[in-house]
Amino acid sequence: MCFVPLDRMTTPALLLRPLASADAPELFDQMLGDADTMRDLPLARHTRVQDTAAFIDEALRGWQNGTLIRYALECRDTRRLTALIELKPALPRVEIGVIISRAGGARRRRAGVLALQQLIDWLIEQPGVYRVFACCAVDGLAHSVMERLGFVHEATLKNYEARPNRGLLAADSYLYTLTRAAPVPPPAPNRGVAWLRSTMRWELAEA
16 A cells, blocks of 8 residues: 655645745755754754755655655745655654744744644544654653644654764654554454364255
8 A cells, every 4th residue: 555645735824735946945044954943853954055955856756656755834924934844654654754943933833733733633544554653852842742743652762863963873762653543354264164164064965
């Protein structure tokens, strides 16, 4: 079964859509090149807009084969980017990653969290998806958002990810998960019982 990504989604404040090549300068300025935004992430901060252009090209290739889906969250009023959302499907699980711009204040961040909730609600109901998970720094700010989104803290992973923007070769991460029950297949027929029943019917017919 292949994962079929959502093409776009709208909320009262935001538009979720695939990244486009034209997003590179703003994505660099708002998120991937910003030291504070990238501080706790396992992705090294971009130092040139060309790095961000290559990041978008990677996403465009990943969209074609369904292995890497990257969305932009865009303000519907200003057309400014507010967040980046990444999905890595490997059914029955999908890993999700989120970068929220620090520009624009708390109101913009709240709108981003609401849009993220809508996407996650859609995601966990998709055919073949039974586990959505995310990892975040134990001393960062993201884990409080994960709990608000309904994720459960499943484990603490020791030395799980590098934190290149803090000079850490390995650091601990929280593992957060959201799951739904998988269908249970019907029991396989008992071949021994089936053979016994057919034999008994044959013997009765001969009697």
